[in-house]
Amino acid sequence: GSVRDWIYLTYNNFNGFIKITNRNNVNFSIPVKVLDNWKGSSLTVKVSFTIGTTAATSFVSARLFNNTTGESTDIGSYGNGTAPAVRDAVYNAAVAGNVYGFFKTVTLQDGDATTTENFAVSRVELTSENTLSSNTFNNSSNDNQWGNASNWSLGFVPTVNTSVSIPNTMTVNIGPGSATAALANTLTIDSGGSLTTASNSSINVLGNVTNNGTLIMQSSSSSSSALMADSSSGSGTYKYEKYIAAFDDTNDLISAPFTGEVFSNLISNNSSVIYTNPNDNTQYLFGPFDNNSGEYLIYDSDTDGAETMSVAKGFKVGAVSGGANLVFTGAFQTANQTADIDVGSDATFNKWNLIGNPFPSYLDLSHFFNDNYLKFDSSYAALYAYDGDASDGSIWTIYNASNFSGVKIAPGQAFFIAADGSESLSFDTDMQTVSGGDDFISRSTKQPDSYIKLIMSRGDQIAQTDVYLNSSASNGIDVGYDAGLFANSTSDFDLYSALADSSSPSLKLAIQAISTDISQTINIPLGVVLDQGTNYSITIDDPSLLESVNVYLKDYETGALSLLNNGSYNFEVSSSLEGTSRFELRLTNSTLSNETLFALSNFKAINQDDTILFVGDFQKNDQIKIFDMLGRLAMTHTIVRNEEQFKIFKNKLVSGLYVAQIRRLGSSQAIRFINN
Secondary structure (H helix, E strand, C coil): CCEEEEEEEEEECCCCEEEEEECCCCEEEEEHHHHHHHCCCCEEEEEEEECCCCHHHCEEEEEEEECCCCCEEEEEEEECCECCCCCHHHHHHHHCCCEEEEEEECCCECCCCCCCCCCCCCCCCCCCCCCCEEEEECCCCCCCECCCHHHECCCCCCCCCEEEEECCCCEEEECCCCCCEEEECEEEECCCCEEEECCCCEEEEEEEEEECCEEEEEECCCCECEEEEEEEECCCEEEEEEEECECCCCCEEECCCCECCEHHHHHHCCCCCECEECCEEEEECEECEECCCCEECCCECCCCCCCECCCCECEEECECCCCEEEEEECECCCCCEEEEECCCCCCCCCCEEEEECCCCCEEEHHHHHHHHHHHECCCECCEEEECCCHHHCCCEEEECCCCCCCCEECCCEEEEEEECCCEEEEECHHHEECCCCCCEECCCCCCCCCEEEEEEEECCEEEEEEEEECCCCCCCCCECCEEECHHHCCCCCEEEECCCCCCCCCCCEEEEEECCCCCCCEEEEEEEEECCEEEEEEEECCHHHCCCCEEEEEECCCCCEEEHHHCCEEEEECCCEEEEEEEEEEEECCCCCHHHHCCHHHCEEEECCCEEEEEEEECCCCEEEEEECCCCEEEEEECCCCEEEEEEEHHHCCCEEEEEEEEECCEEEEEEEEEC
């Protein structure tokens, strides 16, 4: 039941290295300059296996000790994010206490032809002990930089095997000159000592942070520092300098990376940072979202001073002109956290809850989403990130399973979700990472035939909607893959889609996922909001992503069918237009010809206010029969000329489910629709 891993230990004088090699052929080398003063000494190589919560978070590390002088040096490590990963079999055996260590000496090589060096292994033992080295910051170079090896008592920059101490009077900076990913096993900041992490850097502490001094995290308009630790203690101060945009720019949705501060302290610690009402300087452009009123609250220092920057609570904030850093002071959360959501009483925004990242680290969005999306409203199962910039077609960036790959949520970033009811969302520590960048950062690469970004434009006006092709998706609602517009509301110039199966006709989708199987043409109603005018266009943002998918746009007003893969479709609007009655996307692996225009599969029924709109490429003498669900004929309509659509009034039919059947030259096609 044991699992054996082995270590080869070699001294190669010709190359000037002691080399330690594990079974995965990972070499840890010690330059001879480290050993020149150690010849004749008794040395100990310690290879440590540190058990994490999983194999992926476990690691093997090596350290060389001089038993004569008491000196030591790190050799290297692998696992816990450094290739190769610890094997599952080794991890499982270690948990069970069944790992055995072996050293094997290999042939010595002598390269200087004058002296012959050698070594002997006298003993191998397997122990359970603390082999961490203590490394104290002494600032020998006077540059205050963590990343400078000469500033440390052991002469090397701390690693995951190092217990780090920052004494009083010492000021330590991680960055900003070059991005630094600082590591430590434990971190102690004494009273009077301080550690500042620049916006382009991070610090990851595998164990405990004991802070009796000051720990400061910084951010900018384009990057945010990150802090992770397993636990924390001490009576020191934590500060996060969160960049916020100006009130006359986009404003920001934020949450507290360090929590528990009350509003009165926040404003006293940030004088002239948050924008105030020119007519009442006790009112600040800062407050949460209230789904009972459907509005952002405006905190007043006279009445809201005791309001707390609670865990995962989101706020809207605007800075003075030019933007500024808002300093949050509070508790460092190192355990799993939760956020309560609910459905309020506002008619439009009752489902919407503003929550945020409760940690001073990045969060993996896909992990957070997968753990929580079943608690979201099924039509809006997504994270809605406010960017305030309509130049790309929307002031919202929407993430769900269709596009969350590689996306990270920055420290202090808030977002909206739509609640299905009263629920508690999970923010777990295993979602954390120190890697990221701006507020929401995507690192995903779109695969061919997987994504269609449709853009409608006129001059400097832009609107967009997204369609994803996914083997797991259907033509109906796919929870976690489809997402409606924020609050199902449109702007004065907008573009959206409706479900391909015509269910939930009132749902306006910002993201729609459909099946990758388009051997049969898939028809997607396309909704627009437009004023009367000319020089409108609809186009695909990057048609090069489409290799075998043809995207056609059908214009029911003009009868045109345009292949968008080849370029944009230009049109004009004679009067204000809102809804899905004019345009339709048709996705196919085939080439649609004029004959295909008349395919019966294009037959659709669309619910409108007082009518049912039937759309299709109707020919003279086509016959449409409408049956109730008992099979009784309720209505017959015969096409008297070629036309794109016709309507029937809802009051001609009782409420219920119906089947409409079109017949042409002996062929027929049936669809279902609801009269409500």
